Amino acid sequence: MITSLLVANRGEIACRILRTCQALGIRTVAVYSDADEDALHVRTADTAVRLPGAAPADTYLRGDLLLAAARAAGAGAVHPGYGFLSENADFARAVGEAGLTWVGPPPEAIEAMASKTRAKRLMGIDPLTEVIEADLPVLVKAAAGGGGRGMRIVRRLADLEAEKAAARAEARAAFGEDEVFVEPYLASGRHVEVQILADTHGTVWTLGTRDCSLQRRHQKVVEEAPAPGLTEDLTEELYALAERAARAVGYTGAGTVEFLVADGRAHFLEMNTRLQVEHPVTEAVFGLDLVALQLRIAEGRALDRFPPRPRGHAVEARLYAEDPARDWAPATGTLHRLAVPDGVRLDTGYADGDEIGVHYDALLAKVVAHGETRAEAVRRLAGALERAEVHGPVTNREVLVRSLRHEEFAEARMDTGFYERHAAALTVPAPDPWAPLAAALAEGAGRSRFGGAWRNVPSHPQVKRYRTAGEEHEVRYWYRRDGVAVESGATGGAGEVRVLRIAAHEVVLEVDGVRRTYPVARYGEDGVYVGNTLLHPVSRFPEAAVERVPGSLLAPMPGTVARLAEGVREGARVVAGQPLLWLEAMKMEHRITAPAAGTLTALPAAPGDQVAPGSLLAVVKEE
Structure with a gap:
């Protein structure tokens, strides 16, 4: 034991x-x-x-x-x-x-399935034939590991070798192995998987299906169980294939068999010989603790003959420290606050005040909701994320809320190309128009019974400026004996506003007769949060902007310069889109490319350099 x-x-x-x-x-x-x-x-x-x-x-x-x-x-x-x-x-x-x-499973089972090429052959698929028969685009994948690392879409044959090199480097950093292979790329399928659990006494459970189609950079973002919309015949086929894979290698413990479902057919992808990130949705539906069952199996104890019956539907969203509007670039800094409402499950490795660094994955937390129906679970999860307090590095929280409420997802018509089609619309910033007013009033709380300094010169309003979502907002208001007057239209919000209550950590406004409460939290140089809207005060005497030479390429995130592209040096001619260097951050490589055709006039970055956001990496003088 x-x-x-x-x-x-x-x-x-x-x-x-x-x-x-x-x-x-x-x-x-x-x-x-x-x-x-x-x-x-x-x-x-x-x-x-x-x-x-x-x-x-x-x-x-x-x-x-x-x-x-x-x-x-x-x-x-x-x-x-x-x-x-x-x-x-x-x-x-x-x-x-x-x-x-x-x-975990026996080493021999891991060995048989750890290489995706060997796994395909075990399932009767010849990877070489797949590639010979495939047209572009193709997918370069790491033979070991997962999570999108070591994975690249190749749309031009000329890019294949460079993308294979990038995939190898990324796989080596994440898994310690750099074998990669190439397979056909199917852009519009659904990513469906089967959870299995097997003991040492010959019992194999197939614990339902999961849909993991909402992905960016080949990493899952939203997962659910069971996978919606599958026919009974297809579901049974998936169960049979998953059990066949487990029994073929004498598998024990928890594992997942993954498929791409397209045109009503299941295409085997791989078997993950471990616990999956998305295992909580299966736990919620089956009422199980998969980690406890892993321990039970490792102790040599037997599973029951049949698993419990599933109940309801569960959906999980992965909360990442990343900026979806900047090609999902990872973010770092202090996580000041992470809290979700009651009624959902929160799995996280962080607490308030922890630092999000550059060395590891950008996952902050997983939020899981369960309901009797899919619609109920989705609604509960979207509501919880909308009300969650996430203060610190920029996250994908708002995109998750919009994704869960998107018509395509609500109707279960999503596939792995969801974010390629909808990312631009989902990442349009929508800060609360009354957030700057609430921030300004809270800042002055305590100076009078209404929170500000009353003036006897009514012609001069209080003026505050804040920057949010890349735009500046100016707030103008007066403190009077009978309350606070707000200049119409000065806040960016439309409607008649009354200030009901002001405190340092909360402001209550009434807009067109509707009462709204705004929690306010300040974190020094990291800005002020009104709800989940982050604002930065704009100084009356702003610092002079740093001048940059046209064509300057700046680091989009903190990280390490992993390597330079072959033949790249100062004075070299480059073409638009040509890779210049790769920046490694959070176990992922991010390609920095030439913005236009021209001459590389400066290349201060060198492999191994640690760079901060905004650091100069290269300069391309455009033709």
């Missing part, structure tokens, strides 16, 4: 595993890199062990350090979570050879 367990992971999934272990009375051990010294998973575990020496981005890929930590802490079992070494057969084998219990 497992009495102590080391979680060989970090962040949200580490916290998720720790929660179940502690509920079962299992002593827990966390591991951490120097960058994670004060992370939530470290604070949550009973004990924690520092992983020394390695760079933060590589620390959790060092199996030798993880095993040394398990020995030092006296752990008797290891749970790998997802990502990092979770699908590394050598690490699983080493855990067993060290006399520890591996909470």
Whole structure:
């Protein structure tokens, strides 16, 4: 029986595993890199062990350090979570050879399915024939791992080698392996998967389907169970294929078999030999704790003959620190506040005040809602996200709300091309027009019974300026004996407004007879939040803008210069769209390209450089 367990992971999934272990009375051990010294998973575990020496981005890929930590802490079992070494057969084998219990499938099963090319052959698919028969575009994919890392769409044959190199580099950074392969790219299918659970006594459960079609950069954003709109015959076919894959490799533990469903047919993609990020929707529908069942199977205990019957529908949204309007660029900084209403599940690896750094995935949290019907679950999740307080780095929260309420999603007509079609419309900023007024009034709270400084010169209003969503807004108002008067139209909002109450952390307005309460939170240089609208005060004496040479390419995010494109040097001629360099941030590579044809007149960036947002990377003098 497992009495102590080391979680060989970090962040949200580490916290998720720790929660179940502690509920079962299992002593827990966390591991951490120097960058994670004060992370939530470290604070949550009973004990924690520092992983020394390695760079933060590589620390959790060092199996030798993880095993040394398990020995030092006296752990008797290891749970790998997802990502990092979770699908590394050598690490699983080493855990067993060290006399520890591996909470996962046998190394041989991982080996058989960890390479997507081997997995396809095991399922009777020849990857080489797929490519020969395919037209452009094609998809370059990492043979190990998942989550969109090491994956590139290639639309021009001339780009194939460069994209394969980029995919290899990204896969190496994320999984420690750089094998890639090429397969046909199907742009309009649905991503459907089957959760399986198998014990060592020959029982295999197929725990329903999940739809994970809403993706950006080949990473899932919204997942749900069961997958809507599948015929009974197709569902049974998916179950049979998933069970066949599990039995073919003697699988035990939790795993997922993934498919692309197009034109009523299922195309096998891969088998993930680990717990999936989206496992909570299956837990909600079946009333199970999959981590607890993983532990039970690892202890050699049997599953019941049949799984429980599913009930209702569940939807999960992944909350990322990223800017959807800037091609989903990851964001960093202090997470000042993360709170969701009651009635939904929140899985996160962060707490208020934690730092979001550049070394790891941009996932902040997963928010999960369950309902008797799909419409009920979707409505509950959208409402919770709309009311959630997320203060800190820019996130995809608003895009998630709009996605869940989009007609295409509501009618279950979505596919993997959803964001390619709708991202532009979904990312149009829509700040509350009354937020600047609320921020200004809260700033002056306490100076009078209405919160401001009364003046005897009524011709001079209070004037405040704020910047939000790239635009400036000016607020003009007067403090009077009988209350606050607001200049009509000065706030950007239309309608008659009355100020009902002012406090430092809350302002109550009445707009055209409708009362609205605005919570206000200030975070120094990080700005002021009115609800979820972030505003930055604009100084009366703004600093002079930094002049940039035309054609300057600036770092869109903090990160590390991973490499320069072959042949790129100062004085070189470039064409529009030509890759110049790759910036690595949060385990993903971001390509920096020439904005126009011309000459590369400056290239201050070099491989290994740490750069801040706005740092100069290159200058292209346009022809």
